[in-house]
Amino acid sequence: MLEHDVLVVGAGLAGMRAALAAHQKGASVAIVSKVHPVRSHSNAAQGGINAALTDRGDDWHEHAYDTVKGSDFLGDQDAIEIMCREAGPELISLEHMGVIFNRDEEGRLGTRAFGGQQKARTFFVADFTGQAMLHVLYEQLMKAEVPVYEEWFVLSLIVEDGVCCGVVSMEMATGRVYVIRAKTVILATGGVGRLFEPSTNALIVTGDGMALAYRSGAPLMDMEMIQYHPTTLTGSGVLITEGARGEGAYLLNSKGERFMERYAPNMMELASRDVVSRAEQTEINEGRGVNGCVLLDLRHLGEDLIRERLTQIVDIGMDFAGVNIIEQPIPIRPGMHYIMGGIKTDVDGQTNIRGLYAAGECANVSVHGGNRLGVNSLLDTVVFGRRSGEHAAQTAADIEYVTLNVESYTKQANDRFADLYARDKSGTRWSSIRLGLGTEMDKNFGVYRNEEGMQSLSRSVRQYQEEYQNVTLQDKGKRFNTDLVFTLELGFMLDCAEAIVAGGLDRKESRGAHSRTDYPERDDENWLQHVLVSASSEGPIVSHLPTVITQWKPEERKY
């Protein structure tokens, strides 16, 4: 039987960092991932990674405060303190692993400014920091000879007597089902961007890990906190890095005004993402947009700076919008980008299920609360990826493998496939449900939300769930059947949609990314707490947990 002390699901930054940490602690570790590690969506992180380095005159307390404020005081401050304190050493260890990073004149790590922060503390590799880190982590993984089950799709978690002891997985190349036994399992599967149409996210980002955990009895927390990124291209939703504004780009409305003056007079374009996205949406709603967009203007930065530091978006502008950003402003709009919510974990990545961990975007520690600051996501992945990996390795060292009935697990999965394959080809396909669902999520769960819209969304989700019961496949083959994979992913996405809408309806206030037109104010008295959603046969069950506050009392949030 395939077995490992620590099994990591997902091979983005959080997953690979977790695997490396577990390996360094002496555990036998493997990764299972539905794509090759370097195809993971961490690639898309452009801007950089935050860290307050003391030898640069920065202080992690300030970084923590900016993060707490950015989270609209929903982030748990004990977790935020850990993340910001460990950022420096983690950044240096990444540099030692080989990440190249842009430098200052003395050859030390150089910084750029980013949104929602008092100091420039973003370390970066041009505008492909995520890719540069992801590829280096994979280099380290090759060096450590950590095995990777590449292009294996995880179907379910194995939880027996309240302990997670492995996964059931399908090798995509052959369609064969395998049980992988493990002493501990770390979910690092990323977000659920494709639930929204459009989204900046890659097509593989379908909430698999969140749904796997949710189905197994782990609660999802603050799922209503969906981040709309202020600068995405219309149509495809492709991302333009916040680094552009970090380098000094302006946002203009149809009259050519820098409208952020009215919304965030101090931080202007570099206010928190939720603030900027709301400002843009308001401009567009009030008729000062340009074809449903506003304009991002980089022209005054000059060609040299743009070409050195924003290389990739020169190409993106050209390839995906036909705009030369050196000479013309580029139309952009707020677009779904990230989910702050996720599987509830403690600061070591542990969920409520023994042996089950989560890290990265699929987890909620919670360090981002109601709104994530730009480039805190990469930091989250490596700090909590490492912590999960270390803790999981230690846990695994003290326990034995559980005896599993492998045949029954594989049979269950194969029976499900047989049922899917037996249906005729003419019914509803994954693609039409996915498009319908995504469009409605964007419409009713966008920058602004209200009761009516979310109730209608809730009904739609239930309807789509029913339709999904009879979904049909066009490809009846075993090998590399992507029709099957997308169908399975859609099942995961529907679970996530259910939790997101339940959370959104429950939170009756406006905080961070959750802006309700029917409850426009933040309500600390009643809602300075997390919303947890658990699965049950009767539908989602909502519960609450107080926010952890250590040193920063909630205050009015102005930029």
Place this chain on the structure above:
Amino acid sequence: MEVTVSVRRFDPERSEQGSYWQDYGVDVEETASVLDSLIKIREEIDGSLALRCSCRSAICGSCAMRINGHAKLACNTKMTEVVSEENKITVEPAGNMPVLKDLVVDQKLFWDKIRQVSPWIRPVGEEPTGEYLAPNEDMVHLAGVMACIMCGACVSDCTVLEVDKNFIGPAALAKAYRFVADPRDGENRSRLGILSEYSGIWDCTRCYECVEVCPKDVAPMDRIMALRDEAMGQGYDDNYGARHTEVFTQSVSHSGWLNELMLPIKTFGMFNLPAMMNMAPVGLRALLKGKMPSLFHKPVPQVEKVRRLVKKIAAEQKKN
């Protein structure tokens, strides 16, 4: 815009029928990429079409395939740029790698070659408590190589790999360059030694195909040439490739043109009997066709000018 997308398909469960072409008619927007059309086929016409794709913005490296016969990323190739006058394009799987299904190839060979160059940093000496100091120009230069997304377009269209599967290939050699040129890496001598061996940097034929097809401007061949310079500079000149280069330069700087007779003899060595025996049939055929180079290699007229030019280039190179 109505286009016909002609896809070379292969179903591993009916491998006996081999690969075959299937045409799909799709209506796409003027701004659509080739990937948009393939996704549309997959979602609306034929769910059995297999391809890898994910980010749609040329960063994940999943969708390298041959479009109209050349390797490209489907996501950043605009339909309008590649359709024929009849609004048709052809799409095939990437080359030089076995096809698993339709447009999906087995990239094992690709990654095996990457692993072959020990693709991780190997600093020497004690690790500093802070970061390693490194000049920004070096890092910006390296960023040009790190921009590689491992899509395999260069490997797909490498003309050497087509005939010799042992060649380490453009992607892995570019990756190797990334470490050799990294001021933090302490093993660049041993790396260059290994890369100078058979199947390494000297096996590239400089056809330029990898530079042409690379979607991220990594220019693998240029990196391979930089590795050659670096290797010879560090004294790895006792191999066919380096000697070939030396003899070539000597001949041109001496007589103003290439001494074709002496090139193989000096490269392989006069007393390298197996190599000389190998060359014999070629020599014989050349002789029979009257194409044997003359035994007396005469300098070109005004050879002095060529010599001055060579000296000037050498001096320039020294300055750099």
